[in-house]
Amino acid sequence: MASSDQTISAALERLAAIVSENVDQLVDAFYSTFLVHEEASAYLSHSVVNQRLRYSLRQWLLDLVGKDMRSDTSGFEQRQIKIGEVHARLRVPNDIVMEGMTLLKTEIARRVSALGLDAATTAETIILLGESIDFAMRYMTEAYVSDTRSRAQTDEAFRLFSLGQDINLERETQRAALMEWSQSVLFSLLGEKSEKPGNMLSSSPFGLWVRHRAAVLFQGSTILGGIEDLIRQIDQQTIPAISDRGPAAISDLQRRVDEIKYLLNDLFQTAANLENGRDPLTRTLNRRFLPSILGREISLAKSAGSPFALLMVDVDHFKTINDTYGHSAGDAVLGCVAEHLLGAVGSSDYVFRYGGEEFLIALVETDRTEAHIIAERIRQGIAAQRPVVSETRRVDITASIGVASFEGHPDYQYMINAADKALYRAKQEGRNRVCMAPDGSSGAAAPEALVNNYG
Structure with missing residues (x-):
């Protein structure tokens, strides 16, 4: 047992020395790979994330090889849990994190191999490296999965809560918003103005409701997809053509608006009274x-x-x-x-x-x-x-x-x-x-x- 402890301690010292001497190169290797990674670059490109991550990744690596996993690891575990929760909050895919860990393992292992140690010592050191990173990933992943599952349940609860509001009032409010936009377009054509209407349906109060609220209320609904298609058709086809005041274009506008009204009615018929999610005093969202x-x-x-x-x-x-x-x-x-x-x-x-x-x-x-x-x-x-x-x-x-x-x-x-x-x-x-x-x-x-x- 003493010999095993000495072997582990020596391997830890070896890893700590390698990481301390090469930490900046390891961070650079991480970035050089992931800034060209299409999915990962979306999370790394913001300047604040970039600056903070370089420092934080550096500290994480030093902390990792500076921790003897045979001692009390509660503080280390809590830090990994916190990291996993942050990844879940940012919706960073866990496979990206795991790919990054694999990259770091490879880069450090190469440096261990370059020391020219005997095969047994090299193997002991690389195995310890893998165990340390896997130990950290275990807690990160558990927290990530737990937080993601909880978030998915909350997402669904909000969708159900939103459906449980005064559906009839919401439906009539959005019908009125749609008709108000339609009438404003027609009035601009029938009035003294000669320019084409400039207000796209997608940027109207009704269009904003579809893009933000309805997307949550009726997530995955094919009916909602039909409404979104009609909005795109109106904005991209009908409105540009209507500038000539052609009767056919006006008729096309009215037809498509009527289709949206019909689909909107169908959409709200799926609603049901479900769980509450408002602050009881203020009626705002909790x-x-x-x-x-x-x-x-x-x-x-x-x-x-x-x-x-x-x-x-x-x-x-x-x-x-x-x-x-x-x-x-x-x-x-x-x-x-x-x-x-x-x-x-x-x-x-x-x-x-x-x-x-x-x-x-x-x-x-x-x-x-x-x-x-x-x-x-x-x-x-x-x-x-x-x-x-x-x-x-x-x-x-x-x-x-x-x-x-x-x-x-x-x-x-x-x-x-x-x-x-x-x-x-x-x-x-x-x-x-x-x-x-x-x-x-x-x-x-x-x-x-x-x-x-x-x-």
Whole structure:
């Protein structure tokens, strides 16, 4: 046993020396391979991920060979679990991580072989290397699978929850949005204007609802696919042809809109009353669905190149209201603020009760400038409210808002951190104001990505 322990200790020292001397080359080898890997490059290309990952991968390698697996490994295990959870949150395919581990094994093993040791010693060292990396991968993968399974269940729960809302009202709202767009196009043709209609159906409130909300509500529905096809046909064929005011083009527009209405009706007939997922006090979404929604919107913004923004809204001096007038008054204030927020955003946007007196708003297809305008409008609207906190008293309220826009980082938590930091600055600067996260979200704390652990 003593001899075995000595052999393992010697092999560990050997690996630690090799990695310490070559760690930068190992990190470079990792990058040179994966930056040309089509699937992996999507996760590595963002500058913040790139910079942080190089440092984190370097630290991970040094930590790996510096740990004797015969001793207490609880801290090491927890770090690997955290990494696996981050990979799941980013939706990094686990096979990419495993491929990266194989690459690192190969690069280190080559350097072990180059030492010119006898066959038995070389084999012992390479076996220990494989066991160490596999040990780390075991905990990463378990956490990845567990988190992914949980996320899939939450995704489905949100879809079912969304279907359980007032389906008849939602259906009529979207029918009205479709008809409003159709009428605006026809009026522009029948009026004095001679230019072709410039408002595409895909960018209308109805089109945004189809792309964002309906895609979750009716995931995988062939009927929804038919609606999306008709929207593309209208935007790419009907609208360009309609500029000549030809009766055939107008008739084609009406026919396709009628088809969408028919399919929309069929789509909503699949709905059922299912589980609830709203905050009982404010009727906003609770945080349970935040990973599902933000993860999907980040993926959509990244793949489509579309803008996306988050607002972090915090009611100013809320504790003072609670302490002065009681918790029922605080509830009345939160209910008033939530009602205003829900009415201030589009039907494709999302409002969450983030915690306490904080709300998080996800603004789809909204750029920095638009997000700032919306945030300022919300701030002014909240300041105009005077909620009733007792039979004879109303209170003045204000809110501070932090705004962050999507800059390409694949982790939604990065945007949340940026919005939260902007909110903190708004509080520091006197409250009742809107602050923007720096362009590029350079002021936000960068989260983990790929083989990454920030401890």
